[in-house]
Amino acid sequence: MALPKFKRILLKLSGEVLMGEQQFGIDPAFVTRLAEEVKAARDTGLEICLVIGGGNIFRGISGASKGLDRTTGDYMGMLATVMNALAMQNALERLGVETRVQSAIPMATVCEPYIRRRAERHLQKGRVVIFAAGTGNPFFTTDTGAALRAAEMGCDALLKGTSVDGVYDSDPKKNPAATRYDTISYDRVLSDNLKVMDAAAVALCRENHIPIVVFSIREKGNVARVLAGEGVQTIVQEEA
Secondary structure (H helix, E strand, C coil): CCCCCCCEEEEEECHHHHHCCCCCCCCHHHHHHHHHHHHHHHCCCCEEEEEECCCCCCCHHHHHHCCCCHHHHHHHHHHHHHHHHHHHHHHHHHCCCCEEEEECCCCCCCCEECCHHHHHHHHHCCCEEEEECCCCCCCCCHHHHHHHHHHHCCCCEEEEEECCCCEECCCCCCCCCCCEECEEEHHHHHHCCCCCCCHHHHHHHHHCCCCEEEEECCCCCHHHHHHCCCCCCEEEECCC
């Protein structure tokens, strides 16, 4: 399905994709490849903001399952997203793309605090803005943080780059017969408990009429293809 022409998007990347072929951490070569795709999209005149998860370094909910206090674990996960944001900023600026990192947890020596009007100004000047540290609160995922920032920044769409090429009726990694949707409604995603994003993020996008485009970020050049309406993706939106 062809996507409408967007002026501003938020690209949400799972932290795991920054690992590349590694089992943990950040693969600089893969981050550079992702930065090249972001630059190519930005060079078309698109205004782009990013949110990157922290699962390649630390997952708060995973730490909680092993006895770590959930609140502490979530704050540790937020700090992991700042590390990923700085890595992406470095890769983008090496390509000549002006980039700003804004963190929901103030840390003035490494990045800006999140200020909506300042972020808006950066985007208007053609800079890429990376939002880090989620919402700044425990018990909220980076998916919810991405949906929140997309709504605050008036984004036309939220693009979620993951390891799968869309939304399926069951886990395609466990069920080879799983069926992929081309389009699906927010309500169906919520009622069927499909693991696209967490329920709070989907509901926030629904309330603000922000379509969610789910696609595989691991396939080189997929960001441009999806934006051109040529790639494989699932669009989560209002029912026709």
